[in-house]
Amino acid sequence: MTEQPTSGIDRSLAARLAASRLATRAVMVVERGWPLILPLLIVAALFLSAAWFGLFAHLPDMVRFGLVALFGIAALAALYPLRFFHLPTALEIDRRIETANALLHSPLRVQADKPGGAPGAFAQALWREHQKRMAAKLGSLGTDLPATDVARRDPWALRSVAALVLVVALAFSYGPSGGRIADAFNAAGMRDVVPSRIDAWVTPPAYTGKPPLFLTAEASRQNTAFTVPQGSDVTVRITGGTNVETLAYLEASGNSRDIEADASKEPAAPASTAQQERPAARQFNGKLIADGALVLKSGSDELDRWSFTVTPDTAPQISFAGEPKRAVNGTTELNYQIVDDYGATSARADFALADQQPLGARPLYGPPEMSLVLPRRGAKNNAARTTKDLTDHVWAGSNIKLTLEATDGAGQLARSETKNWVMPERPFANPLARAVIEQRRLLALDANTRPRVLELMDAITLRPEDTFGSMTNYLALMSARSRLKLAATDDQLRGVVSYLWEVALGIEDGSLSTAEKRLRQAQQALQDALKNGASDEEIDKLMKELRQSMADFMREFAQRNPQGKDGPLPNDAQVLSENDLKRMMDQIENLAKSGDRDKAQQLLSEMQDMMNNLRTARRQGPSQQDSELRKQMDKLGEIMRRQQEMMNDTFRMDQAQRGQQGQDDQSQEMPGEDGQQRQGNNGTPQDGGRDGKPMTPQEFADALKQLQEGQGKLKGELDKLNKNLEGQGMEPNEGFGEAGRAMGEAENSLGGGQGGAAVGQQGRALEALRRGAQNLMQQLQAMQSDEGGGPIHQRGDGRDPLNRPIRGSEGPNPDRSEVKVPDEIDMQRAREIIDAIRKRLGNALSPEIERSYLERLLDLK
CATH class of the missing domain: 2.60.40 (Immunoglobulin-like)
Known part of the structure; x- marks a missing residue:
């Protein structure tokens, strides 16, 4: 009787065998296929590496297509070993399992084997028992790893190089220069x-x-x-x-x-x-x-x-817009024009000594440095103005050659014409201070003159009790002499030069008050702040200091110079009030805050000049020549006034004789309190006759004779005035000559009884006098400027000696910084006068000479 295994055991054994056989089959396929497919993989890796490195994108089409063809042939050749590949059989799989698990007597193959011959019942039972015992050995089956045997074929491991290159190429392909696989197959025209x-x-x-x-x-x-x-x-x-x-x-x-x-x-x-x-x-x-x-x-x-x-970028052009100028305190003022298509970027003044220096001279200082302010964009005529105080430079007072230079953004340089000029120097009133400054200049221009400077110092200090008013100044100069004698280097000599300047300032300004010093310091601090682009907060702080120092100075000035102490002010004295100074400081502050700091700096410089003029006027009185010129100017104003009145009297006499004086003229007759008619300034009656009646021929002849005598006398005074002016150095005035000729013609016309002709000739004389006065004012201004005295003296009321408003342009005038607006009474009176003139001019019966006179009043011609 045969014993059958239970179904559970058979099913479990079958499942384990199936799993083991499947795994072993995969191992055997890899083991047999890997060596055969590895050449193809290496060819593919090299192709991808070349594509990702961008090799194909940089090769010409022919070379690239040839390389791709080589890769294709290599790939086909790598496929040839695959023809030797065959899948493992069931028997080979079972043998591999038994070998891998070291099983004896082939227990795996026994399960599927059968006994030979004609089996009987006993033989069948015995075979099943044998299978059962062999199956017991199959409790756990494993699988070994593939053995490709590639290492024996590639002992140098070159296959790993291809793998490494492939990995690097893959990473490179993500970069900006990485290539693509499609680059190998696209033509250059398609990329x-x-x-x-x-x-x-x-x-x-x-x-x-x-x-x-x-x-x-x-x-x-x-x-x-x-x-x-x-x-x-x-x-x-x-x-x-x-x-x-x-x-x-x-x-x-x-x-x-x-x-x-x-x-x-x-x-x-x-x-x-x-x-x-x-x-x-x-x-x-x-x-x-x-x-x-x-x-x-x-x-x-x-x-x-x-x-x-x-x-093209043209070179800049720079030129002087006038002669170099100087202020009373010696400040250098340069007016110039800079023209460039895009505007210059920098400009400077180049100084050179005009006088020939001694052979072998050793100067301690070079030329002064002066950068120029550039014109503002859109400025009229591209004009600019720069002022700088160079009075402390050792070249001050020397003859120099001045040339302006301008550079544009492209580096192109332009130079102006060269002007010979005496470099401004600070005026020292103290003779001892002037001597120290002269010694300083000698030493600075040539260090070899040190023995000469020492001798001069010895001469000055020979009798200190007669030369020095202060022991401090004497000790300071002796200290400078000792330092000069012991100086061994040029730097030490330059230190002596700087010290001599301080000594001269101490001698000159020893009596300078504390208020004046603070005012100078405040002005200089504000000037530096405006130049260096300080903040608005700093400008506010410096303006407060300037206002305070200005108030202290004006208070001290008023205490030291009370009104009327030295007598009444002359007519040409310029009156500077605290309101004028306050208005100028307000303008400086507003300009600085609005961004126009160049204008603010210019206005501050002008205010400094005015204060310098004020201090100079305090120390120096008017010269005798100025007094004589003022007297002559007053006489000229009187002559013009009398000529105007004489022309009016002549016109009225002529109208009275013609019997055509209207009601408007009669309304202007103002009899005096005694009932007699009012006389003109020249002794002629101003109306047509006594009691409003026309003048008789005899009375008219007497009146014309009086006018003739007055006109001749006035002409004589003008000739005398003209000779006096020429004697004081004034150039001949064509206006005065023309006025004298017109006066002579008027005198002859009055003598001939031609009042109408005399009126026109007197009008021409008056106009010529006005032109002559203008020419005289210009000559006086030029003379005053040449002497370094600033603008011509001005009257305290802001008018010239002819009582005309001053229209000068050199610096601000506090008396004319604002225009006075006429009040209502002035405007009403002006309207009445103009209406009366127009009414008279509208009368068609008015004579031509009267119409001409009225038209001149209305300025219609």
């Missing part, structure tokens, strides 16, 4: 014919003030011809593309200039995935010097073209 993005722009030089010009903007695509300043930078950036683009500039003259890509502008290694996906960028930079065209190409294909007209 980025036009760069993905082209950006081009022109940046003009900064000093031109012009904005950049974007060539690839939509607004610029309509016009490919552009006008740019010379020296502009052109930039072309290409993002993506084939990296073979070229840029060239074809000049109009035929020259071609290649513009290379700037390697420093290429982007660095990407730091993020978004940057890794961004295409590569190349940037070209060049300058536009001449007219031409900018051409961008990719290989032989032209991608874009831009034409440029380059505007």
